[in-house]
Amino acid sequence: MPPKRRNNPRRRSSARPPTRVCEDPFTPANVEKLRLLCNSEKERKQEGYILNNLDDREMSYKSRCTACHRRRQKNRRSTKKKKSKSGSGPTRIPLSTEETSPPAPEAGQPVPVAVPAPAPICHYHVGKVLPNTKVWSCCHQDASTKGCIAREAHDYESQHDPALRANWQYHRTPLSSAPLPSHRAAIAIDAEMGTAVNGDLELIRITLIDFFTTDILLDSLVLPSAKLQSYNTVYSGITAEDMEQAIAVGNCLFGRDAAREAVFEFLSPETIVVAHGGNCDLSALRIIHENVIDTLILEGYHGAKKTLGGRTLKNLVKLSRGIEIQCGVGHDSLEDAMGARELVSVFVDMIPDE
Ligand SMILES: [Zn+2]
Numbered sequence: 001m002p003p004k005r006r007n008n009p010r011r012r013s014s015a016r017p018p019t020r021v022c023e024d025p026f027t028p029a030n031v032e033k034l035r036l037l038c039n040s041e042k043e044r045k046q047e048g049y050i051l052n053n054l055d056d057r058e059m060s061y062k063s064r065c066t067a068c069h070r071r072r073q074k075n076r077r078s079t080k081k082k083k084s085k086s087g088s089g090p091t092r093i094p095l096s097t098e099e100t101s102p103p104a105p106e107a108g109q110p111v112p113v114a115v116p117a118p119a120p121i122c123h124y125h126v127g128k129v130l131p132n133t134k135v136w137s138c139c140h141q142d143a144s145t146k147g148c149i150a151r152e153a154h155d156y157e158s159q160h161d162p163a164l165r166a167n168w169q170y171h172r173t174p175l176s177s178a179p180l181p182s183h184r185a186a187i188a189i190d191a192e193m194g195t196a197v198n199g200d201l202e203l204i205r206i207t208l209i210d211f212f213t214t215d216i217l218l219d220s221l222v223l224p225s226a227k228l229q230s231y232n233t234v235y236s237g238i239t240a241e242d243m244e245q246a247i248a249v250g251n252c253l254f255g256r257d258a259a260r261e262a263v264f265e266f267l268s269p270e271t272i273v274v275a276h277g278g279n280c281d282l283s284a285l286r287i288i289h290e291n292v293i294d295t296l297i298l299e300g301y302h303g304a305k306k307t308l309g310g311r312t313l314k315n316l317v318k319l320s321r322g323i324e325i326q327c328g329v330g331h332d333s334l335e336d337a338m339g340a341r342e343l344v345s346v347f348v349d350m351i352p353d354e
């Protein structure tokens, strides 16, 4: 299936942002220069790249409470098995002080000694946020309000849960028996993410450009693999309406797995992947790839001094190339992929020819 291109006139994306300042022709010498810039395994690990599929312990840290969606914390034991001595189940949190006041003892009766109940640690709502009023249907409190039901312990998914394991299965870039014509020597990648109901980041747009030609190889919305609580439009630039429109005309990739397959069409294990903070992008795709140039890591090569204005892609592209990006509502993964390419080109230009 050919990769789907985005064609959404409502987006502010221009065809080839930002301006093409650098020109690195596709030559063996330039590919070798890129290879010199690839980050080491240690650097990628420090930056949060996934190097191997998750073991049981790492998988357990992906599990979340089935009620409040809190992620299991590292170095803490699950509280699932902890039984309440009082045997009390979930309780609704009182909304007013009237509800919290115990009844007064009758005259002549001993005053009961209050045994403090264990402080509940799991707070959750059982309803959903109503789209128009942004209040919870269960308690009619604001969407940002702490859960109206409380209980003494979280109920984490098992790390052996098949759905959890399927969700967090990573895939190495496949080795084909022969190089495919579609494989590229180097690409730049960027993705946009929404937030799932359980709090996980979910892929909603993927963009790939050829590093040398800047050809747009793939630029598509991705139907999220989990139900979203937010499209993070202020960051992603994508609205629910954008997605509905893309789904209606079939102009999107249907799920993370389809997006990964579309990316793999252009990648061999040798392909150099350029990205800014690419651990998030590759993780959203559940891809393990070895040859990576992460511009966040490259920026650290300047030494211990802080980068004036910070290491955001927007600031770095402005500082090194004088190009303004991310000026509209949200990011644009095409613009950001181009921006990461520009940053790497600065380093390529610094490497002397043989
Ligand atoms: Zn509620």
Ligand SMILES: [Zn+2]
Pocket: 065, 066, 067, 068, 069, 070, 121, 122, 123, 153, 154, 155
């Ligand atoms: Zn919980």
